[in-house]
Amino acid sequence: MAVIDDILEKIVSKKIEKKEALKLFEELPEKEKKYMISELKKHLSNDVTIDQNNFSEKKGNSFKAVMEMQLGEEHKAFIDKMAEKLEKSTPKSKENASKDQAHLVDQRKTGGLKKALKRLQFHLTYDKGDGAYLYDIDGNKYIDIASDNGVNLFGHQPKFIKEAVIKRIEKGYPLVGYTEELAQVTKLFSELTGHERVLITQSGTEAVMWAVRIARAATQKNKIVIFEGAFHGLSDAVLAAKDQFGNSIAMGLGMLQEFANEIIVLDYGNMDHLDIIESRADEIAGVLIEPVQSRNPANQPVEFLKEVRKLTLEKDILLIMDEMITGFRVCCNGVQGLWNIKGDLATYGKIAAGGMPSGMIAGLAKYMNFVDGGVFNYDDNSMPSVKKALMAGTHTRNPVKLAATLAILTEIKNRCIASGDEICTPNSCFLNELNEKTSIMCKELNSFFTLKKVPIVIEYFSSLFRFKFLDDPNGVVKELLFVLMRMNGVETSPSGNCFLTMAHSDNDIKSIIKTVKKSIDTLLEEKFFYESDIVEEVENKIENKEDVKIVMSASSSDMRNNQEQESKKNDQMEKLRNLIISDLKNFQEKGVTI
Structure with missing residues (x-):
């Protein structure tokens, strides 16, 4: 363009x-x-006003962010100065980022990449992660708010996970048969989430892909409804965009329009779009929902979701709740427990596996039975009663990830018990304190943005939060803010999703607030915002x-x-x-x- x-x-x-x-x-x-x-x-x-997370988006903001095409010589001189400073503090990371490109293919290195900032946007090489902190190979320490895209609820290498993984590795990790952890994990997972049966997968993307397959097998229908703004992994089965006429289109190179044709993309929270689901119910196998979208955490349409649940029950459509990020973050049974809206199937993975490559599908037995045929006994004439949908995977039952998962789930249950409940409830969950700290931090920073009259807000839900630039959502100033935060000791994520964890202390949170404020003040001083x-x-x-x-x-x-x-x-x-x-x-x- x-x-x-x-x-x-x-x-x-x-x-x-x-x-x-x-x-x-x-x-x-x-x-x-x-x-x-x-x-x-x-x-x-x-002058559009939108209430989101207790802030308003309105014309009262006095500043706008400079767009990339508006950068002047003073801006470029400042960027050059920062690039020289960053290179001096992270020379080994800079060298690695440059030399490794010859053989390393990395889909993440171009996330948010801006030509004007390219010298500042190389990825760090980490040496270790410990608790709330990351350390790079140049000896720099960072408060980590990326949380490995949200998987580290308890921070990096908490003792209980580390000990469980080491113990399992010392015993070996056979991949094909059962180990004791498998039954323990699925039983505890069902207990905490309230779902009847559980399937372990190799990734979150795979969990969603298989959940869609189950929905199609169970209903013998083809179409899947998704909602714009949600993210459900990288399977072609759930990746589509919407054009200006409402038609589903393939999202990128190598993706077939034939896949997109089986997807209906609607607007999340738009009550009028319920009519589309109702009118096409005889085609729709499942409605796939990220109940609070990680890319739009301020959009929390509870009443809309209740109507979707009612409609899917009436029309023999499976409701698939993608709680990959929200599961075990807002409370043990996720948004489904918080809002009391249960899906037929639900997908998980970010937290429950303790950072290991894994995913989970859980749900009603009558639908989960399409994976293994259902329950039967070995000592009588019973046999699987349901025709199976094809699913497989060498690492679905990897004992190392199961050991980590069991450690995480056990820790969560123990903390629930310590809070006074055998099973987690939204009102008494041990995670409430973390979520409240996140809310207080975000409100303070939003007040600061208003005071400074910069066009930025933080949208948040539970312990997830995102910086949102109101006037230039994917612009150069947004990326420069993240670079300055890194240079001031706070590491963010290329995805834009940030998290607080149980490992972040009150002092860490104060440091995060101080860093954000300092970085914004620098951008103002260097005139990256204008009247x-x-x-x-x-x-x-x-x-x-x-x-x-x-x-x-x-x-x-x-x-x-x-x-x-x-x-x-x-x-x-x-x-x-x-x-x-x-x-x-x-x-x-x-x-x-x-």
Whole structure:
């Protein structure tokens, strides 16, 4: 989109007049017109108010983040200075990141990569992780809020996991047969989550893939409903995007449209989209939901989810709850326990395996029986009663990961008992204290952002939190903030998901807050935020919002009646926000980083 970015830069910097802008717009290909529309709408939507995690997104913010195309010589000089400083403090990591590219293929190294910041964005080489901290090979220490994408509820190498894994390794780890840990893990897992039967898989992606297969086997239907903004792993069976017309499309290279055709992508929390599920119920095998999306933790549509549960029960559709991240984080039985909305199947993995490569599917026996045929006895005439769906995997029962899983689940149960309950309940869960600390930290930082008038909020749920830039969601300033946090001793994640763990002390949390504030102050001092009256200047340059609507009308006849649009302005604002988000996802950065 280099051409369109150049046009936008000229408009923002007042280098062209309205007529010239309109002429350039008319000459653009249709796809680039849509991209420009989304950018123009973004400039005009600052007065939309959305209540999320006790903050409001509104025009009161006085600053906007500098976009990559707006970087000046002073900005570039500062980036160069930081690059030199970082290289001096992490020379071995810098060398490794450069030399290893010849033979190392790493899908994560391009996550958030910006050309202007490239010298600052190499991955560190870690030497060790211990509790709440990471140590790189250059001897630097970091408070870790990446938490290995959320798997380390108790921090790095807690003693109870380390001892269990070492003990198992000393005994060997046969992969094919049973070991004692297998039965112990599945029984305890069922007890803690309330599900009837449990299957161990080799990864979270595989758990979701198999859950979809079970749904199709059980219903003899093909379609799977997913919701935009959710992430369910990297299987083609659940990866699709939605175009501007609501059609499902393959998300990237090597992905077949034939897979996307079997997926229906809806908007999470949109009650109107329940009608789509109802009208196509005879095609739909399952509705796959991340009950609180890790990429959108502020969206918590409880009533919508209750209606989905009711509808799926009525229409013989399986409800699959993806609690890969929320399971064992909000409480032992996850969001399903917190909101009292139980899925037919549920997938897990991030926490329950203690950081080992694993996943779990749990659910009602009548559906889980499609994996092994159901329960039977060896001393009578009984046999498996259900036709099986094909599933396999060499490491599904790996004793090392089972030992870690058993250690984690046992620790969780013991802490539940210590809190006064044999089984965890949302009101008395030992995790409540951690979740409250996360809430207090996020509220303090959100208040700081408001005080400094920067367009940033932190969205959070339980002990998960994400930094959200309101005006440039995937921009250069966001990535620079994470670099500065790293240089100030706090390590984040390329995925954007951050977590507090049981290993983080109160002093660690104070240090995180101090680091974020210091990094924001640096960005302000170095003028990476600018006065937002530039928005009014842009609007004046094009004279008024009606002229922007004229530009937008070049590709949409529905927007030609300006008087009618004005009368419907209040009703359209939420739809406008949804369009902005959809456009950005479709035309800016489609790739998913985990």
